[in-house]
Amino acid sequence: MKKYLLFLFFMLNVSAFAQVENDTINEKTEELEEITIQSTRTSRTIRNTPTRVETIDAEELEEKANMKPSNVSMVLHESTGISVQQTSATSGNASIRVQGLDGRYTQLLKDGYPNFGNFASGLSILEIPPLDLKQVEIVKGPASTLFGGGAIAGVVNFVSKTPTEKGEYNFIINQSNIGLTNLGGYISRKHGKFGYAFLALLNLQQAYDVDDDDFSEAPKSNNFTLNPRLYFYPNEKTTFMFGNSFTMGNMKGGDMHVIDGNADAFHTYFEKNETLRNTTTFEFDHKAENRNSFKFKQSLSFFDRKISIPAYDFSGLNTNTYTDASYLINRDKYTIIGGVNLVYDNFKQRTVSNLDAKSFTAGAYVQHTWDVTENIKLESGLRFDNVRYSNINFSKDQFFVLPRVSALFKFSNAWSSRIGGGLGYKVPTIFTEQTETIQYQNVQALSGVVAEESVGGTADVNFRTNIAENLTMSVNQMFFLTSISKPLVLQSDGDDLFFINASDPIITSGFETNFKFIYEEDFKLFIGYTFTDARAKYLTENQFLPFVPKNKLNLALIYEKENNFKFGLEGYYTDRQFVYDGDEKPDFWEFGFMAEKTLFKKFSVFINFENFTDTRQSRYEPVVQGSHNAPTFEDIWTHTEGFTINGGVKLKL
Structure with a gap:
């Protein structure tokens, strides 16, 4: 009952705030607002969607791909309210945090498919390349009504490009001073009646030790991705896709000596990850x-x-299947x-089966979007989930x-505004940021725990105006609140580590x-500030959550002449933060600078500091x-590799 009362209290007290869209500032703004959002499943444009959705468009994705073509970590690291938390000093494994919450509370999707959780979560963002992405959609706050468990902090949906009759043929070569080589292409x-899309990417990284302590900041690694998708259009209204x-x-x-093959009695430590991911979609x-x-x-997905x-070795196979069938009714005044x-x-754990675990979720959902008037749009949704999860110790059913x-x-x-809120849950798992840092050593199977449950919401206000004839300004002020009851907390008993449900909640607000x-479509200045107060109420003394700075500031200045050149200067401030031991x-x-020059319309060179x-x-x-x-x-609470330089060439045919 408390979570329902908190939900109602939140909705009544923040109804004065929300996100604003301007319909008619200029043609470019109008085009941006016509972006169709996939994450809400209603095929509406962002301007007419009651749910607050942030988008990272193709242009910005291309800029971030110049910085790191191998994965999407740079795309998310520099977004307001989102941080990428490195979980290993030597291998660079990482997870995403939204609004200060642990990575397990954010649902990662690729084209709406949730195949990146549990055992895969510590490496997921390191295995999603940005080269074939059309946009990234971010829903902050509870999104469980459409996406089920795990969407407590929010949803990040990576949306792929689809074939066009004109065709697209893009290629990139990138090299950095720390020994990273990227070769990729998307066609x-x-x-x-047929279409195709194909992504291929090869990443080669040499071991790199910036501080001469004989331990790697960047591991020696090699990985490649192949992603073909085939499309069949029997008529104008029907599409089949197989990928x-x-x-x-x-x-x-x-240890650099071990990595180089020169291990001896005094140099023996290493951390090795071998991974294989295969995901088939229809x-x-x-x-x-x-x-x-x-x-x-x-x-x-495997x-x-x-x-x-x-x-010590830890290995296993995570199998995930996802099936969804939905029907959309579109009318003039409602969807x-x-x-x-x-x-x-x-x-399934190999060698031993102590940590074997499985879950099965059956869910049904409905969402109604109502255009009350041209200027008022309401959205309400309801989801029912029945979840059965089990391991060697217990089996439990829960209904949400x-x-x-x-x-x-x-x-x-x-002026305009958005407000939203809802409930969520997360099925208990041993795969968290904290256990990832210790390679799951001495972690015991779950016993007697229940799912974490949440209530929360967001509200914001947005204002856009023309300051002068060639200068426009937009301001967005967003508030958030999330409370997670029965949070899963890691405890120790001698050498053994185990999870319990804490009696008091985690509350994050800010x-x-x-x-x-x-200015004149050429100069763009972005300023983003995030205040986060994240507290673990079950702690008796220092209640601050680890790796959550109270204050973060993002600054970016871009100067661009379309199809000619682009320069960017970025600065980021991160406030003090606590780590696991308090x-x-x-x-x-931290600061960065990038430049890109287009030559002959189809060829460009870039460099990034x-x-x-x-x-x-x-x-x-x-x-x-x-x-x-x-x-x-x-x-790990900040960069380990330090100053890096990378540059390369891109070809667009």
Whole structure:
């Protein structure tokens, strides 16, 4: 009952705030607002969607791909309210945090398919390349009504490009000073009743030790991705898609002598990750004459991973299947979508089966979007999930009722607002950021725990105006609040580690402030500030959550002449933060500069100076303690590799 009362209290007290859209500032703004959002499943444009959705468009994705073509970590690291938390000092594994919450509370999707959780979560963002992405959609706050368990902090949906009749043929070569080489290409085309899209990417990384402590900041690694997709269009209203994404990777970090093949009695430590991910997807989409549509989605994903350190191995196979069928009713004044889905997740540990676990979720959902007037749009949704999860110790069934509401108010051409909130849950798992840092050593199987449950919401206000004839400004002020009851907390009993449900909640609240200035479409200035107050109420003394700075500031200045050149200068401030042992770490700044020049319309060269002030953890404290044979590692709270330079060439045909 408390979570329902908190939900109602939140909705009543923040109804004065929300996100604003301007309909008519200029043609470019109008084009941006016509972006169709996939994450809400209603095929509405962002301007007419009550749910608050942030988008990262193709242009910005291309800029971030210049910085790191191998994966999407740079795309998310520099977004307001989102951080990428590195979980290993030697291998660079990482996860995503939204609004201060642990990575397990954010649902990662690729084209709507949730294949990146549990055992795969520590490497997921390192295995999603940005080269074939059309846009990234971010829903902050509870999104469980449409996406089920795990969407407590929010949803990040990576949306792929689809074939066009003109075709697209893009290629990139990138090289960095720390020994990273990227070779990639994306091609696609629609021809008659058939279409295809194909992504291929090869990443080669040499081991890199920036502080000469004999331990790698970047591991020696190689991985490649192949992702073909085939399309069949029997008529204008029907689409079949079949795809298969295959990724294989090997990473070896640790003592540089061991990595180089020169291990001896004094140099023995290493951390090795061997991974294989294969995801097969099928999609059927049919649009009826009355604007209604039916969509069926199916995926089967295998994630095979082996972690090795001296005298210890941990390996297993995670199998995930996802099936979703939905029907969309489109009318002039309202949209209704209803559907059912089934999710099966099974982890099988090799050698021993102590940590084997599986879950099966059957869910049904409905969402109604109502255009009350041209300026008022309401959205309400309801989801029912029945979840059975089990391991060697116990088996449990839980039933969840998940309501969600949101509203869009357009007060004028310059002002509008959005507010939304709902409930969520997360099935218990041993695969968290904290257990990832210790390679799951001595972690015991779950016993007697229940799912974490949440209530929360977001509200924001947005204002856009023309300051002068050629200067426009937009301001967005967003507030958020999330409370997670029965949070899963890691405890120790001697050498054994185990999870319990804490009696008191985790509560995270705060706000994001974003300014955007555009001068003559050439100069763009972005200013983003995030304040986060994240507390673990079950702790008796220091209740601050680890790796959550209270204050973060994002600055970016872009100067661009379309199809000619582009320059960008970025700066980021991160406030003090705590680590797992309660120690407080200092604040820091980081800066970057990028440049790109287009030649002959189809060929461009780029260079990127990332973190050119060389901010890194080893400048504040030793990252590695102890001997080379039995080292211990500090928690990672900032960059480890320091200043990096990369550059390359791109070809667009």
